[in-house]
Amino acid sequence: MSNLVRFEKVDNELNILRIGGKSFLPPDVEWPTNPNGEKMVFIFNIPTNFLNSTLQFNYPKDQVISVFTTYNREDYFLDSIVYNGDIEELQNIKNGYTKVILHSVASPRNDADFLISAREIVIDKEMNEFDDYNGSLFGANPVFLQEEKLELASYQFCMQIYGGDFPEEFQDIFYLDDAIGYLFLSKEEKANDVGVFFVQCT
Known part of the structure; x- marks a missing residue:
């Protein structure tokens, strides 16, 4: 079974499982930009x-x-990060509208226009059928995932995060505050394909 998670405010520079804060991306690795140059x-x-x-x-x-x-915060972007099984949607993800990078730990940095206040992802109890579930989980199996046509056989589910669990000023991080972001990681280590991150609206 998957584990429920809770979120606790922490320093932006801690090397822990967290949402937001600063990245440890090495200085010789360019900060990711999407195909629009953002x-x-x-x-x-x-x-x-x-x-x-x-x-x-x-x-x-x-x-x-x-x-x-x-x-x-000014333009519509949901279609760039959503994946419900359409091959064009997956291509958007693969083209770089989201990015998953494996790297060594360097000094904390943030080159983006926005910085999300860090929240530690605390692994809580194992979920059961009686739990009041709000969308954020870690490990085992995803919930609410519309997966009939998803091409994810080479990936393993890692976690899902509900947009409403982000700090209030970033609950639109997935455009809609009730959208869920899903992270799948490659089953085999691949430098050019660490994983895939996408959003669905249930």
Whole structure:
């Protein structure tokens, strides 16, 4: 079963499982931009040691996975990050409207126009059928995922985050505050395909 999660406000520069805060992207790695030339917003910091011990991945020790997404407060962007099974939607994701990067740990940085206040993702109890569920989970199986046509066979589910669980000023990070972001990671280590992050609106 998946685990429920809760969120606790923390410093922006801690190397823990968290949403928001600063990235540890090395200075020689260019900050991700989408195909429109917009700098993407950093949304997840995931230490590989944590992934290896909790979900039995086999990533290099003492590295992190950083996840970035397109975000714009003036223009519509949902269609750029959503994936419901359409091949064109997946191509948008693969073209770089979201980005999942495995890298070494460097000094904290933020090159984007926005900085989300960090919240630690605290793994709580295992979910059961009686739990009041709001959308954010870690490990095992995704919930609410419309997966009939999704091409995700080479990936393993990692976590899902409900837009409304972000700090109030960023609850539109996925455009709609009731949208859910899903993170799937490659089952085999691939430098050019660490994982895929996309959004669905249920």
